[in-house]
Amino acid sequence: MDQMIPLSIPNFEGNEETYVLDAVREGWVSTGGAYIAEFENRLAGFLHTPAAAACQSGTSAIHLALLECGVRPGDSVIVPTLTFIAAVNPVRYQYANPIFMDCDESLCMDPAKLKRFCEEECEQRDGKLYHKKTQSEIKAVVVVHIFGNMADMERIMDVADEYGLRVIEDATEALGTYYLEGRYKGKYAGTIGDYGAYSFNGNKIITTGGGGAVVARDGAHLEHMKYLSTQAKDDPHFYVHHEVGYNYRMTNVQAAIGVAQLEKLPEFIERKQRNYALYRELLCDMELGRMFDFRAGTSSNKWFYAFELSGGRISAREAIKALAREKIQTRAIWELIHEQTPYREDTAYQIEKAAAYQKRIVNLPCSTQLTQRDICRVAEQMKRLNESVLKAGSMEQENRSDR
Ligand SMILES: Cc1ncc(COP(=O)(O)O)c(C=O)c1O
Known part of the structure; x- marks a missing residue:
């Protein structure tokens, strides 16, 4: 198992x-x-x-x-x-x-x-x-x-x-x-x-x-x-x-x-970078979304692996639940702080992108102990999610054209 x-x-x-x-x-x-x-x-x-x-x-x-x-x-x-x-x-x-x-x-x-x-x-x-x-x-x-x-x-x-x-x-x-x-x-x-x-x-x-x-x-x-x-x-x-x-x-x-x-930090960074590269390779060309990138001209420690869902085909919550059923723990990005109870009265300046990203990010497993097999398992489930989302999309299309 x-x-x-x-x-x-x-x-x-x-x-x-x-x-x-x-x-x-x-x-x-x-x-x-x-x-x-x-x-x-x-x-x-x-x-x-x-x-x-x-x-x-x-x-x-x-x-x-x-x-x-x-x-x-x-x-x-x-x-x-x-x-x-x-x-x-x-x-x-x-x-x-x-x-x-x-x-x-x-x-x-x-x-x-x-x-x-x-x-x-x-x-x-x-x-x-x-x-x-x-x-x-x-x-x-x-x-x-x-x-x-x-x-x-x-x-x-x-x-x-x-x-x-x-x-x-x-x-x-x-x-x-x-x-x-x-x-x-x-x-x-x-x-x-x-x-x-x-x-x-x-x-x-x-x-x-x-x-x-x-x-x-x-x-x-x-x-x-x-x-x-x-x-x-x-x-x-x-x-x-x-x-x-x-x-x-x-x-x-x-x-x-x-x-x-x-003492282990340089090695941990290398592992994080290697694992991120593998995720990227396995999760490219997906309608479901894409691996979030890091700023050009920098060397990132690639601490967390954010996957950005696109097209509104599936919510972050649904994706997290589906992956949890396959024993893969993922997590959403934080709720916006200016909407939290202690801060609702404070000034918030033209918040647009944060609100959009907040709904679209799913963070994938990223521990330094991850094996290639673990990453392939996560990628496999993401691909299944991709397929089910595509299938649901095309069924919806068919239903619409039948009407
Ligand atoms: C961006 C950021 N700032 C601050 C903290 C808080 O650090 P601590 O839990 O050590 O107080 C965290 C995480 O816990 C964090 O992600």
């Missing part, structure tokens, strides 16, 4: 057990210990950036970046509507207002709309940007690199520079994606804007169970975020604090897993 093919599961083929046992045996299980620094140094080395701060989650990493941008109650932050809600919630933790932006064909933030919004809906005073309607100061933009695809950072950075916006890249899904050409040639997702945030929760390309990291263009800001993440301790031995801190630091046990995972 065929086994279930899961959507995305962690891969612990490396030194995870050894390093975790070491951390436990040494008694360093909390927010001190050598694995944390080792994890930070290796991550920074991989990203070709001077330093990184390891934290409890991707969400806490984004929150620290917003704090560092000086986002305060009543300020505004531009965010995507098509993403996981963790990229937006920290705006609310600051009692600030998200302004929701549409995506382009990459599923990431649309730079043309971002520019139009700044041009038409905002005004600049004393070097600051204000939303005309609410008179709220817009401090930053959170750009999410969706499914491993690089957002159009050249154009987004141009808009941010023109309007004095801080840029936080949520590079959670794009760890290892970088530019092959252009102004940012050799630059990794997360290291282009002012801040970059990463998550290492269970379904990411590497995991620490739960965990995250933040990087910054400016070393002083990075140090300050590290300080905030450890309860803003001004003295390691005496309890002196000058700021409100957070318990956001990664633990040594998480970092021990993380070091082992980082």
